[in-house]
Amino acid sequence: MSFNFSDFSEGYISSLISSLEELSIPTLEEIWSIIEDARNTGNTIHLIGNGGSAGTPSHSAGDWSKELKLRTISHTDNASSLTAWANDTDFNNIFVGQLSTFINEGDVVIGYSGSGNSENVINGILYAKQNACYTIAITGNYNGMGGGKLAKIVDVALVVPSKSMERIEDTQLIVNHIIKEAIKSNNGL
Secondary structure, rough: OOOOHHHHHHHHHHHHHHHHHHHOOHHHHHHHHHHHHHHHOOOOEEEEEEEEEEEEEHHHHHHHHHHHHHEEOOOOOOOHHHHHOOOOOOOHHHHHHHHHHHOOOOEEEEEEEEEEEHHHHEEEEEOOOOOOOOOEEEOOOOOHOOOOOHHHHEEEEEEEOOHHHHHHHHHHHHHHHHHHHHHOOOHHO
């Protein structure tokens, strides 16, 4: 039996399209509204993520700060800070440590985790909640976990309806592009 790349590619694309079509538009709109409000009030968006879901915060912080003039910090980008917090305390505290320096009441903290069970992201979100920040999760149904612990503790959870880590991570970036483009359209940018 030989591998058929065309069939594989078509299956992947079909699965991704299905995940996108099943996204909760009301939840997406709620996230957009929170971020739009933060932009209008001058609050900062803090992005945290683990593993493959650490790349989306970096990409989004670049897009959102440049194109939207939105104060956005990706806490996955500072390798020195990440490794210092991991070494001096615990890997599960890498985002708590950084957030303790940067967050203010009313800021928004968005956590990305394909499974929803990344302890460092969960701890960062719990810290943000204790400090009067809005909390959002963009997670997935990896291995049927339904967004994991993360989805249960945030103010708003968008759970990508896929058990595939790859489709979840693909969709996380698409969601951030949807939010960015909606803010640009709404503000004539």
